[in-house]
Amino acid sequence: MANLKEVKSRISSVSSTQQITRAMKMVAASKLRRAQERITQMRPYAQKLGEILRNVSGGQGDDDASVYSTRREINRVLIIAITSDKGLCGGFNSNVFRATTALLKEKYVRQYTKEQVVILPIGKKALDNYRKRGFEIVPDFGGIFSDLSFDTAKLAAEYAMEAFKNDEYDRVELVYNEFKNVATQIMRTEQFLPIPEAEVDGESNSNTIDYIFEPSKDYIVEELIPTSLKIQFYKALLESNAAEHGARMTAMDKATENAGELLKELKLKYNRTRQAAITTEILEIVAGAEALGGR
């Protein structure tokens, strides 16, 4: 039989752990709500931008002229891995690492063996992981999540776009968790640059409005494409942020539940031990009394 005191101290340690996990779950829930709000805030902008871009580029076919859609032989690859700053969120971060490794071992084996793959980690977890494993990294944007806004996010996007424009990289990939719902994250691997060819939808030109373009269509397209790339990147960040809090909430919910189960077991054990101790005590007293009375 376990020691009473031992069981008691375990009970108190488990219940204080439970308190922490419960608090973390609450925090994650409220942060998740804010993260979701951000996504909804951004949506009208992204939608309208897409609409205007379609309006402007519609009719003049594909815009292969853009510097961001030139296809080159793939020599150098930049992989943007988006993780979180903090742990305790289940498989959230390791999923990103696994997906990145899969990308290296399947799609970019040739570049990887020639050490032509550079990682741009976003979030402290990715920064630490890839630094430790000795990858060639761009460490400037690791701490973006401590102050997430479009202004900070666009710096990282601009870095990737600028480097692509200057032939430093021939391909840029995004790896991140997409937020589906609180319990589900979808792993996404997306080609960021060059811009993937858009699927042709036949109805896009059916109701074109006769706009006045100021100064010219081409100029506006030139202006809008970088913005829409930055928005795409920002969207990935926001999705990942929301997914992180969702993942943490689920993980902490599970932890709280498990702690509760453990507590129940421990309490049962405690009571049993206590009762056993009392029984032994009574037995001893009775035995002692009998020994005395028998005389």
Place this chain on the structure above:
Amino acid sequence: MLLEIITPDKKIFSGEVESATFPGSEGSFQVLNNHAPLISSLEEGKIRYRTGAGEFEVTVNGGVVEVLKNKIIVLAESAKS
């Protein structure tokens, strides 16, 4: 007519205005009621708009504006009033 100023982070302004002046990349221009459909890129500068309550200013760092059927939508990367 309705004016909306949107950035990726939030909606800066949304409401009825009588007129609005924009820092277009080919020079500043004003939009009044029943303007023809227009898409223009913007330079860094100030958007001025007049409502019933007076005149207001918002500084934007460039972007694009769409005017369609008495609805003006400004997309800016960042803006502050």
